[in-house]
Amino acid sequence: MRINIDRLQVGMTLDENIYRGVQLVISHGAIINRRHIEMIQRLDLESVQVLETTINQSPENNDDKYRQSVEKFKAICHTVTLGNLKIYDAVKDCLDPILKQIENNEKMAMQLWQIETADFYTYEHSVKVCMLSILLSKWMEKDQSFIEDIALVGLLHDIGKCNIPNEILNKPDKLTPGEFQVMKTHATLGSVLLNMSKAYSEKILKGVLHHHERFDGKGYPTQLSGINIPEYARIVAVADVFDAMTSNRVYRDRMNPYQVFEIMYEGMGGGLDPDITKLFLNKVKRCYLGMEVILNNGQLGIIENVDTLYPYRPVIKSDEKLVDLTNDGYIEIEYLKIQ
Numbered sequence: 001m002r003i004n005i006d007r008l009q010v011g012m013t014l015d016e017n018i019y020r021g022v023q024l025v026i027s028h029g030a031i032i033n034r035r036h037i038e039m040i041q042r043l044d045l046e047s048v049q050v051l052e053t054t055i056n057q058s059p060e061n062n063d064d065k066y067r068q069s070v071e072k073f074k075a076i077c078h079t080v081t082l083g084n085l086k087i088y089d090a091v092k093d094c095l096d097p098i099l100k101q102i103e104n105n106e107k108m109a110m111q112l113w114q115i116e117t118a119d120f121y122t123y124e125h126s127v128k129v130c131m132l133s134i135l136l137s138k139w140m141e142k143d144q145s146f147i148e149d150i151a152l153v154g155l156l157h158d159i160g161k162c163n164i165p166n167e168i169l170n171k172p173d174k175l176t177p178g179e180f181q182v183m184k185t186h187a188t189l190g191s192v193l194l195n196m197s198k199a200y201s202e203k204i205l206k207g208v209l210h211h212h213e214r215f216d217g218k219g220y221p222t223q224l225s226g227i228n229i230p231e232y233a234r235i236v237a238v239a240d241v242f243d244a245m246t247s248n249r250v251y252r253d254r255m256n257p258y259q260v261f262e263i264m265y266e267g268m269g270g271g272l273d274p275d276i277t278k279l280f281l282n283k284v285k286r287c288y289l290g291m292e293v294i295l296n297n298g299q300l301g302i303i304e305n306v307d308t309l310y311p312y313r314p315v316i317k318s319d320e321k322l323v324d325l326t327n328d329g330y331i332e333i334e335y336l337k338i339q
């Protein structure tokens with residue numbers, strides 16, 4: 001159905017391709033977000049074709065809920081920075097819509113990497129890690145009380161950064177060894193802050209404290225290794241690493257998920273829990289089926305099949321031909337098109 005662009009709302013599904021000149025800018029099937037609406041307004045289009053079934057969706061959609069949670073979490077961090085640790089109710093208020101949202105739309109959580117982040121990195125990162133940790137726990141078939149706990153650990157894992165000086169937190173250049181030592185205190189600081197708030201269980205405090213431990217014992221702050229690292233911390237670590245690498249940072253541009261899959265896959269024996277990482281990669285690789293890509297040889301295509309030996313080397317359909325990236329070590333996905 002064609003609607004005037006004044007009626008276009010976040011959450012509707014686009015039922016046509018949108019071009020700027022000859023360049024495709026938004027693909028058929030995209031779920032409209034705010035950035036799309038701005039883009040369409042700039043293109044001076046009068047109307048767009050959307051799927052009729054998506055027109056009367058509740059205006060309170062996932063994208064808005066995500067933004068609200070980020071805003072709420074930002075307020076929580078400011079409270080903590082000012083020394084007020086009574087955050088229990090505010091945290092609950094921030095988490096409830098996230099828990100509901102994940103229930104409704106798993107795919108949305110996987111599309112989180114598309115959201116541009118730079119200025120509010122810590123807040124957005126915390127909400128995204130929370131969502132990914134919930135998803136991972138669901139895939140691990142954990143029960144509801146586990147999921148509520150992991151949501152807290154995911155959201156609060158970097159809460160200690162509220163008390164790290166901004167010059168270090170947002171430094172565009174490489175941190176000096178001294179600055180890095182300060183940065184690393186955020187894990188301990190976070191668990192101390194939460195302990196002082198007296199609202200969270202020992203398991204949650206430990207999840208926060210150990211989220212930078214690594215499977216090979218080379219993490220911090222206590223160099224725990226293997227399954228001696230608490231499970232909450234091992235789950236949040238996988239979500240944390242994936243989100244950090246797929247997000248823009250002040251000092252580097254983000255990587256596309258397939259580049260990150262490769263790094264995670266190769267590093268599975270070392271840093272991250274191999275079983276949790278394998279499960280994560282097996283599940284998320286399917287979330288990108290049908291997305292448009294540009295390969296490093298300039299070819300355009302779509303992701304046709306991901307059930308190959310290596311999750312980061314899918315089969316691409318390009319010019320009606322199938323290109324299996326497992327067969328050619330030189331061809332890689334250079335760019336995954338944002339819907």
Ligand SMILES: [Fe+2]
Pocket residue numbers: 157158186211212
């Ligand atoms: Fe951290």
Ligand SMILES: [Fe+2]
Pocket residue numbers: 125129157158240
């Ligand atoms: Fe983090």
